[in-house]
Amino acid sequence: MKRDLITVNDLTVPETLALFEAAQEYELMLPAERLRLRDLQAARQCLLMFYEPSTRTRISFQVAAHAFGMSTCVADAVGTSVVKGESLTDTAQTFGAMGFDLAVFRHPEDGAAAQFAREFACPVVNGGDGCDSHPTQALLDCYTLWKRKLLKEGLQIGICGDVLHSRVARSNARLLNRFSITPHFIGPPALLVNAPAGEGSKMGFLASLHTELDPLLPELDVLIMLRTQFERHGGQELVARDEFAAGYQLNHRRLQRLKPKAVIMHPGPVNRGIELADEAMADQRSAILEQVANGVFVRMALIALLVTPEEAL
Numbered sequence: 001m002k003r004d005l006i007t008v009n010d011l012t013v014p015e016t017l018a019l020f021e022a023a024q025e026y027e028l029m030l031p032a033e034r035l036r037l038r039d040l041q042a043a044r045q046c047l048l049m050f051y052e053p054s055t056r057t058r059i060s061f062q063v064a065a066h067a068f069g070m071s072t073c074v075a076d077a078v079g080t081s082v083v084k085g086e087s088l089t090d091t092a093q094t095f096g097a098m099g100f101d102l103a104v105f106r107h108p109e110d111g112a113a114a115q116f117a118r119e120f121a122c123p124v125v126n127g128g129d130g131c132d133s134h135p136t137q138a139l140l141d142c143y144t145l146w147k148r149k150l151l152k153e154g155l156q157i158g159i160c161g162d163v164l165h166s167r168v169a170r171s172n173a174r175l176l177n178r179f180s181i182t183p184h185f186i187g188p189p190a191l192l193v194n195a196p197a198g199e200g201s202k203m204g205f206l207a208s209l210h211t212e213l214d215p216l217l218p219e220l221d222v223l224i225m226l227r228t229q230f231e232r233h234g235g236q237e238l239v240a241r242d243e244f245a246a247g248y249q250l251n252h253r254r255l256q257r258l259k260p261k262a263v264i265m266h267p268g269p270v271n272r273g274i275e276l277a278d279e280a281m282a283d284q285r286s287a288i289l290e291q292v293a294n295g296v297f298v299r300m301a302l303i304a305l306l307v308t309p310e311e312a313l
């Protein structure tokens, strides 16, 4: 039976840890060992169906697929019959008939990846849908923490900025909760989610909510800054940019208040001068480019797990 990754909950905790172990093995491989992976899936094809733009997710899945010799086809909404009105169901069935072995799928609406997966014959990975789920981002973020031995109860992790529109925040919270970590969601009231904290959370995760970043800064082991997703703000200025920067931008003053060993993260792409000042990008504690590199290895491990589990490593 085919297996999809629509949310982080589609992997058990032991499977998630095994995925991290596999990703690390790929990461530590010597070039000659990596070359031997090239024939593993040379006969297989991966579809990258992206209804929204992407640099990191799309290209790193391509790099990961090519590492196994898989060929890839990229489709976006603009260059396909989606613009002629073809439905999601018909699009999935049409691509399904072409004999792909795997699809990575991104869409602006919550639940679209599950809908696509129901109609597509082969495994589907959610490359981000709506404001709800971006499981491979959460996996690579937690892999980044796991490598530092930080993925354990007691970790103080802040997720700051445009939480309301962030599938990265929600997916990370779900995954962190499974490791007994409750993240702090931080942002202006207009950009915070509605009460995910406490019993009866309808969103499937727990987080504590904060409208101020400064008091938390000295306590945090990890700070994930989020992209302000202006494209989801409906043309409105939900928070004035200078007001946001004054309260939440990670800048020189705030960098000085973070722990010397704190880890600074951001899923990218970064709005420089809004959520991050240039000095935060350049700070020694930034793991932002390491996150990008880790994304390739985590996605390699995921492809191996979903497409050919018997051939993984």
Ligand code: CP
Pocket: 053, 054, 055, 056, 057, 058, 128, 137, 267, 268, 269
């Ligand atoms: N983090 C992330 O999903 O980036 P892209 O939109 O560039 O894929």
